[in-house]
Amino acid sequence: MKNYDYLVVGAGLFGAVFAHEAALRGKRVKVIEKRDHIAGNIYTKEIDGIQVHQYGAHIFHTSDKNIWNYINQFAEFNRYTNSPVANYKGHMYNLPFNMNTFSELWGVRTPEEAKAKIQQQKDAAKLSGEPKNLEEQAISLIGTDIYQKLIKGYTEKQWGQKATELPAFIIRRLPVRYTFDNNYFNDTYQGIPIGGYTQIVEKMLDHPEIDVQTDTDFFANKDQYLNDFPKIVFTGMIDQYFEYQLGELEYRSLHFESEELDVDNYQGNAVINYTDAETPYTRIIEHKHFEFGKGDANKTVITREYPANWKRGDEPYYPVNNTKNNTLYKQYAELANKEGNVIFGGRLGQYRYYDMHQVIHAALTTVQKEFAK
Ligand code: FAD
Numbered sequence: 540m541k542n543y544d545y546l547v548v549g550a551g552l553f554g555a556v557f558a559h560e561a562a563l564r565g566k567r568v569k570v571i572e573k574r575d576h577i578a579g580n581i582y583t584k585e586i587d588g589i590q591v592h593q594y595g596a597h598i599f600h601t602s603d604k605n606i607w608n609y610i611n612q613f614a615e616f617n618r619y620t621n622s623p624v625a626n627y628k629g630h631m632y633n634l635p636f637n638m639n640t641f642s643e644l645w646g647v648r649t650p651e652e653a654k655a656k657i658q659q660q661k662d663a664a665k666l667s668g669e670p671k672n673l674e675e676q677a678i679s680l681i682g683t684d685i686y687q688k689l690i691k692g693y694t695e696k697q698w699g700q701k702a703t704e705l706p707a708f709i710i711r712r713l714p715v716r717y718t719f720d721n722n723y724f725n726d727t728y729q730g731i732p733i734g735g736y737t738q739i740v741e742k743m744l745d746h747p748e749i750d751v752q753t754d755t756d757f758f759a760n761k762d763q764y765l766n767d768f769p770k771i772v773f774t775g776m777i778d779q780y781f782e783y784q785l786g787e788l789e790y791r792s793l794h795f796e797s798e799e800l801d802v803d804n805y806q807g808n809a810v811i812n813y814t815d816a817e818t819p820y821t822r823i824i825e826h827k828h829f830e831f832g833k834g835d836a837n838k839t840v841i842t843r844e845y846p847a848n849w850k851r852g853d854e855p856y857y858p859v860n861n862t863k864n865n866t867l868y869k870q871y872a873e874l875a876n877k878e879g880n881v882i883f884g885g886r887l888g889q890y891r892y893y894d895m896h897q898v899i900h901a902a903l904t905t906v907q908k909e910f911a912k
């Protein structure tokens with residue numbers, strides 16, 4: 540075996556950034572990936588000339604100029620602005636919650652009218668003190684109508700739990716705006732890489748000092764890897780690494796169902812959310828709209844996203860960052876600190892609901908610490 544300096548477990552964004560930066564510093568890196576492709580959950584695949592986001596819609600956004608410059612080394616980004624539309628029982632509402640939504644819902648015309656309506660609903664709900672859960676947080680931000688129509692059903696099917704049992708921070712991911720602005724994010728920079736995300740990870744890993752091996756599960760040979768490599772960067776599930784010895788962390792899974800259709804434009808938008816409780820999926824993605832219709836003019840690809848419970852062996856798409864799990868994670872993190880030659884990183888290794896820009900930030904911070912020594 541070659542004399543590697545690092546084994547990186549997982550060819551997702553965290554693993555790829557770390558491997559790339561280590562190679563630039565003259566280190567020899569082996570990357571193993573259990574799936575049959577690189578790029579983790581940002582993997583895109585071309586079908587009918589359309590870049591299909593295989594693991595759900597991915598829109599890059601950040602306010603950090605360094606992160607934006609960093610990712611732009613690996614792809615050119617278009618000017619896509621995420622503006623999902625909610626379908627609640629056949630009625631369409633703009634997202635995130637903004638003057639378009641308020642006016643569609645209540646016929647209000649000014650920010651003052653919208654604020655008065657929301658205040659009335661908050662007063663009627665008689666909330667007091669800091670919001671203790673997602674339901675209280677949502678009502679205190681935008682009142683009961685929007686909570687009932689656009690949040691409760693979606694949230695409870697997405698997470699498989701009552702909104703009263705979920706942490707408030709999840710709903711604070713969404714802006715509330717008293718302007719007619721349907722931009723889902725507040726960030727300075729936003730876009731979709733022209734030609735898809737996979738090329739980004741391909742370029743990161745394209746270095747003579749990096750070897751990549753897919754279809755390879757770390758756990759099939761854990762002891763051997765620990766023995767053979769001086770240092771390991773692990774981006775899989777931290778509780779699995781420790782053989783669940785302190786108990787299981789909770790994850791939320793998803794199931795994707797894609798269809799190729801002989802129509803040019805199925806739903807007129809990249810993302811339509813189904814916010815009622817009865818529709819079993821949360822959203823339908825029409826991929827060609829991420830690149831403004833690029834691809835075969837007579838075809839489209841759509842994907843329905845179904846939330847699912849997680850059990851061992853399923854894909855753990857989301858960490859469930861409630862108090863119970865965060866407390867357990869901290870105990871695992873203490874074990875991780877004692878594991879001298881293993882660095883834990885990424886959405887699963889750090890058990891955090893990270894977006895892509897946060898993963899890059901976390902990976903670059905790890906790189907700085909590792910190579911400052
Ligand atoms: P991953 O991409 O999960 O990579 C980890 C890799 O490790 C995987 O490829 C996995 O197969 C591999 N692995 C795990 N265990 C092992 C093992 N034992 N052996 C070998 N390999 C292993 N972020 C945004 O910024 N904007 C968005 O719009 C957005 N939308 C999203 C939509 C969905 C549905 C989801 C699920 C996530 C979304 N994200 C979005 C978040 C984004 O996907 C993550 O921030 C990012 O992909 C995490 O990168 P990572 O490297 O930490 O993890």
Ligand code: UDP
Pocket residue numbers: 625634689690691693694697709710712713812814
């Ligand atoms: N959410 C909602 N209605 C929507 C969209 C989102 O209630 O139409 C809530 C839901 O709880 C979701 C959270 O807001 O989990 C964060 O939404 P985001 O779009 O950021 O979720 P992600 O893309 O990470 O799944």
